[in-house]
Amino acid sequence: MRTMIRLAVAAGAAAAFAASIGAALGESTADEIAKYREALQDGNPAELWEARGEQMWKVPRGPNKVSFERCDLGLGPGVVKGAYAQLPRYFPDAKRVMDLETRLVWCMVQQQGMSEADALKNTFGNGSAKRSDLEALAAYVASQSQGIRMNVALDEPHVHDMYRLGEKMFYYRGGTHDFACATCHGDDGKRIRLQDLPNLTKVEGAQKAYTTWPAYRVSQGELRTFQWRLNDCFRQQRFPELAFGSDASIALTAYLAGRANGAAYAGPAIKR
Amino acid sequence: MRTRIVGHCIGGIAAIGIAASIVYGCASAPAENDVSERAEAMMKSSFKAHGQATLARLDQDETQRVCSEYAGRALPPAVAERIEKANLETIRYPADGNLVGDWKSGEKIAQSGQGFQYSDDPKKAAGANCYACHQLSPKELSYGTIGPSLYRFGKTRGYTDETRRYAWQKIYNAEAFAACSNMPRFGYHHILTEQQIRDVVALLVDPASPVNQ
Numbered sequence: 336m337r338t339m340i341r342l343a344v345a346a347g348a349a350a351a352f353a354a355s356i357g358a359a360l361g362e363s364t365a366d367e368i369a370k371y372r373e374a375l376q377d378g379n380p381a382e383l384w385e386a387r388g389e390q391m392w393k394v395p396r397g398p399n400k401v402s403f404e405r406c407d408l409g410l411g412p413g414v415v416k417g418a419y420a421q422l423p424r425y426f427p428d429a430k431r432v433m434d435l436e437t438r439l440v441w442c443m444v445q446q447q448g449m450s451e452a453d454a455l456k457n458t459f460g461n462g463s464a465k466r467s468d469l470e471a472l473a474a475y476v477a478s479q480s481q482g483i484r485m486n487v488a489l490d491e492p493h494v495h496d497m498y499r500l501g502e503k504m505f506y507y508r509g510g511t512h513d514f515a516c517a518t519c520h521g522d523d524g525k526r527i528r529l530q531d532l533p534n535l536t537k538v539e540g541a542q543k544a545y546t547t548w549p550a551y552r553v554s555q556g557e558l559r560t561f562q563w564r565l566n567d568c569f570r571q572q573r574f575p576e577l578a579f580g581s582d583a584s585i586a587l588t589a590y591l592a593g594r595a596n597g598a599a600y601a602g603p604a605i606k607r
Numbered sequence: 608m609r610t611r612i613v614g615h616c617i618g619g620i621a622a623i624g625i626a627a628s629i630v631y632g633c634a635s636a637p638a639e640n641d642v643s644e645r646a647e648a649m650m651k652s653s654f655k656a657h658g659q660a661t662l663a664r665l666d667q668d669e670t671q672r673v674c675s676e677y678a679g680r681a682l683p684p685a686v687a688e689r690i691e692k693a694n695l696e697t698i699r700y701p702a703d704g705n706l707v708g709d710w711k712s713g714e715k716i717a718q719s720g721q722g723f724q725y726s727d728d729p730k731k732a733a734g735a736n737c738y739a740c741h742q743l744s745p746k747e748l749s750y751g752t753i754g755p756s757l758y759r760f761g762k763t764r765g766y767t768d769e770t771r772r773y774a775w776q777k778i779y780n781a782e783a784f785a786a787c788s789n790m791p792r793f794g795y796h797h798i799l800t801e802q803q804i805r806d807v808v809a810l811l812v813d814p815a816s817p818v819n820q
Contacts, residue, residue: 503646506678508671510664511723511798512791513782517678519753521789527739527751536679569654573723574664576657583653586646 381474381551381603384558388475391468397447406442408435408476419480420600423589425493432497434588436562437580439472458579459566460557473560474549480600485546487593494589497582501590504583505535510573516587519568530607535591542598545591550606558603561588643676657725670694674787682786690786697795698779701805706775708805710816716803717743717810723798733798735778735807740790743810744817753789761812762819774808 392403392415408418409426423434429441436458443454460467488494508515519527520535534540549560565584569577577584647665656662667675670690677686700706719734721727737743740753743760764770776783779794793799799807810816 499642500646500649503642503675504650506675507646507650507667508675508678509667510660511796513671513674513796514791515675515678518789521679522753525751525753527753528749529751532753570724570726573660575654575660575662576725578653578655581653582649586649 379551379603379605380556381478381549381558381605384471384474384549384551385478385603386475388471388473391472392475397443397449399446399448401447403439403442403472405446406439408438415476415479417480417483419477420483420485421487423494423497423585423592424488425491432493432585432589434561434580434585434592435473435476436469436560437585439469439476440580455579459559459563462556470549470558470560470563474558474603477549477600477602481602482599484597484599485542485592485595487589487596489593489596494593497586497589498593500582501586501588501593504587505590512573514572514574516568516572519571535594538594538597541591541594545595546598546601547604547606549603551603552606554607561591659723659727659729660725670782670787677787687786691783694780694786694792694795695776695783697792698776698783699794700775701801706771706805706808707812708802708809710806710809710813710818712803713806713808713810714744714817716799716807718747732803735791735793735799735803737807737810745820746817757811757818759819761814761816766812766814771808771812774811775804778804778807 395402404413406412407426407428408415409421409424410416410418419435422438423432425432426438426441429438429445431437433441440451440454443449444451457465457467458469460470489498505516508518517536519525519532520540523534523537523540525532525534533544535544545561548564549558551558562579562584565587566577566579569575650665651662654662654665670693673686673690682690716735717737719732720736720739721731722733727733737757738747738750740751742750742752742756742758745758760774761770764773777790778799780792781788781790782792791798793807794801794804810818813819
């Protein structure tokens, strides 16, 4: 209960902070975040999403009234501990490499009996008015891998293939601005305006970035998943819209998650 | 099987590493081509057209294609030269020969990141967001570092015809001078209009511009 109150206060502070962050030109965003973290004293509003996701995990859902406790994330039905650290992985029942979000949708459709359109209705939340079940579920599942080392099975042929395709995509330049992921994430110590850019071509950079998503985004007052992160970077890249759960989204995720192998998962984190 | 092909390919790179005459290096090995082609096909089926950002954005021109192939590796000098020459040839100049506009308008264009994202209103004028990657006016502290500082660009290089012409060319098509540069080709891709390019050139080369104070 105390935690919930503290977090509710934190979420209010987050909204106020989000309003001020845009105005704080000149001051480094990193400094601002450091201050904000201090104010929260280790609390992270992401815990609100985790708690909501945990509840959703356990209750019967959809026309079939089946809970996620039948959903196999790779370690057996209902097992969440450590599951995120091994995703994406190949699922023989779906004959497809899947990341966490795609697998959750699969369980909603195949086991809970939801239509795909319904399962995909709110992939990304939009403030308090439009909450996303998927983001809450992802936050919960990911939180259950805290401290566990990333271990994506790159020696599994399907995963290995997706990894290589993802690598190609990372360097694929196109569009009106000639951008690739590598344009913004290919060097050390760079930034866009004041936002630091991780060098995702280096193992340390990929590890630090990947193991902190999903993340609570202070500037949006929302918890965001890795699917969202990729989607928004492609928007800035001036590409068309990346379809949620598409093969391309999973290939890129496999590439970055695979490069993060060996690092302890440390999310859901808190970000700008 | 796949692993063996990959192994062969990596050996190939080591073997031809110094042979500058081999234009595509390992990227032309069958296994790699196959991955490139499948990655492209995968992307085409994974993206949705959204407003102005249609699937055509995924079609690469020759420069984008070659730069993608060499990603993460040094460009052989012969390839770099070929790309720069082809891009230099795309540069167009104003009919009246006037390359320099109004730095105040140029500053606004350099500040604005609006344009060409599917979330942007295509009816609004696009900006160039030079500040995303460059330091320019010392008054703007919120600048990125993907490109070099352009502070005192005109003052340092001299207020000459040559400087003005280089600024025009560089903004029009950055890859005419730096193959596979991370800088967008603002004229070639029609991101900026002729008048907008003039105004940004002024920001760099006008002695009265804050960039040169």
